[in-house]
Amino acid sequence: MNGGTEYFPVSRPWIDEDGAVRLIGSKCVHCGAVAFPPHLSCPVCGAQGGQDTVQLSPVGTLYTFSEIHIAPKGFTTPYAVGYVDLPEGVRLFGQIEGRAADLKLGQQVAVTLGPVRTDTSGSMVVSYKFKGLA
Amino acid sequence: MTLATIAGVGMTKFGKQADRTIEEIGREALVRAMKDAGVARSGIEEVFCGSSYGGPLIGQRILRDLGMTGIPITNVENACSSGAAALREACWAVKAGRADAIAVLGVEMLTRLGGGTLPLEPTDMEANLGNVMPAVYAMRARRYMHETGATPQHLAMIAVKAHEYGARNPNAQFQNRITVDDVMRSRMVADPLTLYMCCPTGDGAAAVIVTSEKRARELGAKPVRVEASVQQSGLYKTGFRDMASSELTERTSRLAYEAAGIGPQDVSVAEVHDAFASAELMYYEALGLCDKGEGAAMIERGDSGPGGRQPVNPSGGLACRGHPVGATGVAQIVEAVWQLRGEAGERQVPGAKVALTHCTGGGISGLDHGACAVHVLTS
Numbered sequence: 001m002n003g004g005t006e007y008f009p010v011s012r013p014w015i016d017e018d019g020a021v022r023l024i025g026s027k028c029v030h031c032g033a034v035a036f037p038p039h040l041s042c043p044v045c046g047a048q049g050g051q052d053t054v055q056l057s058p059v060g061t062l063y064t065f066s067e068i069h070i071a072p073k074g075f076t077t078p079y080a081v082g083y084v085d086l087p088e089g090v091r092l093f094g095q096i097e098g099r100a101a102d103l104k105l106g107q108q109v110a111v112t113l114g115p116v117r118t119d120t121s122g123s124m125v126v127s128y129k130f131k132g133l134a
Numbered sequence: 135m136t137l138a139t140i141a142g143v144g145m146t147k148f149g150k151q152a153d154r155t156i157e158e159i160g161r162e163a164l165v166r167a168m169k170d171a172g173v174a175r176s177g178i179e180e181v182f183c184g185s186s187y188g189g190p191l192i193g194q195r196i197l198r199d200l201g202m203t204g205i206p207i208t209n210v211e212n213a214c215s216s217g218a219a220a221l222r223e224a225c226w227a228v229k230a231g232r233a234d235a236i237a238v239l240g241v242e243m244l245t246r247l248g249g250g251t252l253p254l255e256p257t258d259m260e261a262n263l264g265n266v267m268p269a270v271y272a273m274r275a276r277r278y279m280h281e282t283g284a285t286p287q288h289l290a291m292i293a294v295k296a297h298e299y300g301a302r303n304p305n306a307q308f309q310n311r312i313t314v315d316d317v318m319r320s321r322m323v324a325d326p327l328t329l330y331m332c333c334p335t336g337d338g339a340a341a342v343i344v345t346s347e348k349r350a351r352e353l354g355a356k357p358v359r360v361e362a363s364v365q366q367s368g369l370y371k372t373g374f375r376d377m378a379s380s381e382l383t384e385r386t387s388r389l390a391y392e393a394a395g396i397g398p399q400d401v402s403v404a405e406v407h408d409a410f411a412s413a414e415l416m417y418y419e420a421l422g423l424c425d426k427g428e429g430a431a432m433i434e435r436g437d438s439g440p441g442g443r444q445p446v447n448p449s450g451g452l453a454c455r456g457h458p459v460g461a462t463g464v465a466q467i468v469e470a471v472w473q474l475r476g477e478a479g480e481r482q483v484p485g486a487k488v489a490l491t492h493c494t495g496g497g498i499s500g501l502d503h504g505a506c507a508v509h510v511l512t513s
Contacts, residue, residue: 008262035372037259043370064280064377066272067325068264070251075264083273089373093260093499100325105280116263127263 004123008116013037014128015055021111022058023128025090026051034088059133060084062107063091067100074117074125084109084130097131108133135393138228139350139357140511141235141343142171143468148338148456149307156188156243156337160196163339163461164239171343172353178343179233180206184220184240185460186213187247193239202237211460213496214407215365216240217340218463218507224344225363225509234349240464241339252335252459252497260499267497268332268410272324275412278378279326284415284430286326290317292411292453293330295439299447300454302480307336307456331411333452340464342471358471362393362510368501375502382502383420383494390490390508391422398422401444402486403473405466407494408451414438418446421492440481448473448481459495463507466491474513488512 013024013036026038028051033044036056041048065082068075080096080103095116096103109130116127144166146159160183168178181202183193193207212219217240224236244252251266278284294314300306312330320329350357366386375381391397398421406421408414415429423444424432432438438446449455449469452462470489472478489511496504 009259033372039372043372063374064273064277066269066276066327067322068266068269069322069324070268071264071266072251079264081264081269081273083377085374091372091374093263093265095264105276125262129263 006119006123006125008125008127009037011037014113016113020058021113021128023056023111025054025056025088027054034090036090036092054088056090057087058111059108060086060092062103062105062109064105065096065100065103074119082130095129097129103132135361136347137225137360137363138344139347139359140467140471141345141350141353141355141357142167142173143342143471144170145305145340145465145468146338147305148458148465149336150245151337152245156192156241157196157199159243159337159339160239160241161200163241163341164196164200164237167237167341167343171355173235173343175200175202177235178202178205178237180227180236182208182210182220182224182236182238184210184212184216184218184463185242186211186216187244188241188460192241196239196241212505214409214459215463215493215495215505215507216460218491218493218509219365219505221342221344221464221467221509222363222365222507225360228344228346234346236344237341238344238464239339239341240461242458242460243337244335244458245337249335258499261497265497266324268324268327270497271410271413272327274377274416275326275410278412278416281378282427282430286318287314288415288430288433289326289331289411290314291433292408292414293317295433296408296447296451296453298440299481300450303450303455306450306454307334308450308454327410327412333409333457336456336458338456338458338461338465340461340468342464342467356475358474359512360509361512362390362508364390364393365505365507367505368503370500372500379426380416380420380502382506383417383492386506386508387421387492390510394510396488396510400488401490402488403448403470403483404444404446404490404492405449405469406446406451406492408447408453409457409495411453414446414451417492421490445483448478448483463491463493466493467509467511470511474511
């Protein structure tokens with residue numbers, strides 16, 4: 001293990017101000033569709049270009065989740081994952097801190113950053129993830 | 135509208151066959167299908183070969199040693215729907231009058247990949263964050279159970295039914311009967327899906343000979359007609375999507391019913407893409423075999439099991455026949471043809487006249503699934 005840190009996506013589409021994490025998405029100037037990670041063309045209206053960057057809400061609603069017990073190399077099992085709906089109309093997949101037994105459909109979760117896996121060179125890969133809010 | 139006929143079918147036994155090569159099992163299935171159709175090498179004008187992990191020129195690699203070269207050979211990759219997508223190309227090529235006899239192969243050797251979950255594309259967003267196919271289905275299952283009141287016991291009943299049929303299929307990877315308790319106690323893969331609720335990985339090949347009606351008559355085969363061959367892809371949505379139902383399967387099957395001029399009530403037997411037990415429940419609804427939210431009631435009543443109103447996956451399905459990815463879509467057709475000819479042995483659905491096959495899958499961020507194919511066959 002080389003102990004380094006990598007980021008996914010490498011473009012790091014987020015801002016982190018002392019632990020207050022906001023993801024950066026794109027918003028189509030033509031139809032208003034919001035997407036994450038930021039798109040260069042709009043998958044809804046088909047516009048090429050014209051995609052503004054927008055900060056997404058730091059809190060979303062847990063649509064569904066699971067806990068994975070068999071995973072590819074680099075992931076430490078078990079780990080919880082889920083789909084989180086943000087108020088901007090974006091649904092995100094991500095890992096969730098802690099165990100699935102503590103999660104409930106429809107609960108609020110906050111965006112955070114943390115390790116998601118180890119890559120083949122032994123570096124820790126950091127990305128956005130979620131943590132449950134009481 | 136009749137597109138083409140299936141004049142012959144064949145398959146290998148499914149399961150782990152690490153001592154064989156993918157080319158070998160492909161040839162075994164093809165030779166069986168050609169023998170079944172009574173067609174010689176020279177009678178095959180084109181070949182379509184479906185495989186997801188078979189690598190470049192898989193069709194040519196299989197056909198070379200049979201000397202079946204010099205004809206158009208097209209390799210088709212569409213994840214779990216690879217074989218079904220290959221079949222669709224053949225059906226429409228025959229309908230267009232381009233050829234009178236086409237061989238369709240589905241072949242896969244997953245033991246070459248090692249064990250565990252199937253590898254997802256490394257550029258895929260969700261795969262990089264730790265999503266795996268069992269979790270994709272597990273998350274849908276949790277939402278489905280939340281919205282419909284279905285329970286993990288219902289998922290276990292699907293697995294028990296699959297094994298009851300698998301035990302009757304000599305080509306199945308799993309031929310043992312199990313109980314609801316066995317399913318619930320098997321190890322957790324992706325909560326709420328336990329091991330016996332997940333299809334296995336394995337190796338296998340299946341082949342069918344697609345012909346014009348005229349050629350089928352000349353061959354003297356007991357032909358089965360393809361009345362619909364439809365394929366669609368999932369819709370990309372960055373926003374909210376109902377994960378408790380399958381829009382893709384609903385859309386594809388609706389187009390297939392329209393093309394065949396039938397409704398779900400006319401289906402006597404269905405081969406459905408039960409990659410995970412929860413998916414079979416959801417597809418009962420998406421295919422219109424029961425009303426929305428009634429999937430659990432359908433398995434409780436035994437409608438989809440032996441002696442039921444509309445048996446589903448008499449082959450054992452992906453859960454027990456096995457799921458060598460690209461081979462599955464063609465193996466479903468093989469089973470449908472055996473059912474329609476009344477040659478399905480202990481698992482025969484009495485008087486089957488209309489068979490539906492449904493093949494879907496392919497994990498890709500933002501889509502329900504990569505692809506879905508539905509075929510309607512009649513005797």
